[in-house]
Amino acid sequence: MSAHVSRKRSRAEDDGEGVPPAKRESEHHVKGTAGTGQTQTTASDGGQVFKKDREFWFDDGTVIFVARDTEFRVYKGVLASLSTVFKTLFADRGHTVRNVSIDEEQTILCPIVRLLDSPQDLRHLLRVCFFSKRLESLYEEKEPSYDEISAGIRLGEKYKIAEWYSQSLVYLKSYFPRTMNRWTALESCDGPPGWEFGNGIGVISLARKTEQLSILPAAFLSCMFAESDSPATLGIGHGFTTEDGSRQYLSPGDLTTCFHAKTSIRVAIVTSVFRTFEPEPSTGCKTSSTCKKVLREVLVGLGNNSELLLSCNPFSDYDSYFSGTTLAICRACTTMVKARSLKERQDVWNRLPELLGIDVPGWAEE
Template identity: 50%
Template sequence: MLYNDGEFWLGDGTVILVAGTIEFRVYKGLLAAYSPVLKDLFARKHPFRDVPSGDRHDIPCPVVRVSDSPDDLRHLLRVCIAGRMRSLYDAREPSFHEISACIRLGEKYQIAELVSQSLHVLRRHFPSDFDVWYKQPSWMPPNWDDVQALGVVNLARLTGESSLLPAAFIACIWAGSAVVHGLVREDGSRETLSPDDLAVCFDATSRIHEATVGVILRTFHPTPCKECATRKVCRTALRDALLSLEGHVRVLTNSDPFMPQAQFLPEGHVLGVCAQCASMVRERKWKERRGVWGKLPELLGIEVPGWIQPILELPPSPPKGEEAA
């Protein structure tokens, strides 16, 4: 049995799209203007159905079946029918499902502007620039589930936007075992990583943890800075910081190399070095963070053409919230 869509059954619509068990009555000319694929599809022969058109007599509408899910098609129609293609995401954060549907259907129906604007959202939240990425409040955009990072990987593969992959894979790795089971789309279908990309997550996890250990060891290496006037005290303090991690192996093996410096140390531990050495430690940490970021494609075992090694120098000031890190 077929059901009229509650949102897109327009009284003066000129075509009926059938997706699953849902019918959408919309404007054929408007959709054809956006999509050459739909224009070609509408030009083919289809069955017609007489449907009411306001106070006028019934009009014949072609009935066109598409293979998309009703939920995905609804996202596409919201964009096209509203006529806001050039300002899709102004002053709002779209859901993962909206971005996913718009990119997948935008690719399928060759709606370049839709794909471009949707990819812009992903580039903003999964950037290739370390400083932009580091200032993000979390691994994922607002109100997105961690496991949806695997959907970003799939969208990057679909569109060839490989610059999205490092940040997306990092988010997948920290999503843990949930990526194995995949994510559930709005229509109830399950989306998973390809076997090769699932292997990337498994294989890279140990390399990322190894990188974290290297970052910690090099950050707190017991060598004071050249300007240090209390070298013996600072050397001892740095060595004690490393030794304090002996009882906190989890920090060494399960942390990420980008977390704030203070989180490397056990709770309540005070570094106890001079101001000059404290600045040196902070500079080491920034250098190490950038170094790992520059090697992310190598650590992940993927190719990202044009991935730029970050400049290994201390920024003018740390990001907000990490002045002491």
């Protein structure tokens, strides 16, 4: 991937022909190698000191990116082949250039491109572009962090890297689905494996940014009901810290939605649970008095244990609400209770946007 450069310097390189003097920089740094893990510095731009990135500083790179206080030296050709935005950016002749070495004898004029992205976000982009064997299967063998998925959606869209954007969005939707069956099939409502409590706040922001509103209900559920050592409302109110050290918070409107909707959803779920265990046996029941008694005892038990009603996943199956491994009723009544449970929970799921006070077109159609 080294740039092809003649050993004999061109006149343009020697004399700066065609390059405004004010846009030339000299290199004042110790030569480094990508992947060494050593942080080195480059003095440029009026004496401002920049750090060489530990992961992306290739000695024969053909472009230098500057993101905040960090410089990345990589290859224009690879990036231009994956992104039309980068291709257009590199075609601009107005960039500052720096005369840099590629070995002990050769130098090239390397454009310096300043980006508004954080160094952390830019690293995620460069890993996808330079280290991924196949862009079509980015997440098949890994469990990406929130920051990786967030960068994939935001920078994938910004730089028109379609595969990165679409796969990041598909991954996000798989853990914040629009159907109850997919939601209840997840191991927890905390989000993808390894994600931290509070990342749902960022998911709400991403859903609004991309106008993928079908993500919103499950993202709100994650914020309201995810397991945490501290009360969920406290975690929501304090936001969470992103990879670059900044903090993200729910907007005042979304925070209000969480507080109000948590109550309205719990009321709807509690109502559905009591309907599920209504002591009315199945029409096919042959032990109606026994089954009616058992169902009534379940309701009494729930009434005496309101904490259980409030602590369960709001869309848990019916057997999460009673003690023991089985419900001691006949087969016909068991089938009836299962059907009731599914219908009642599905009805609440279909009403989620209404309970949240948000608009999600086509929510209950799938």
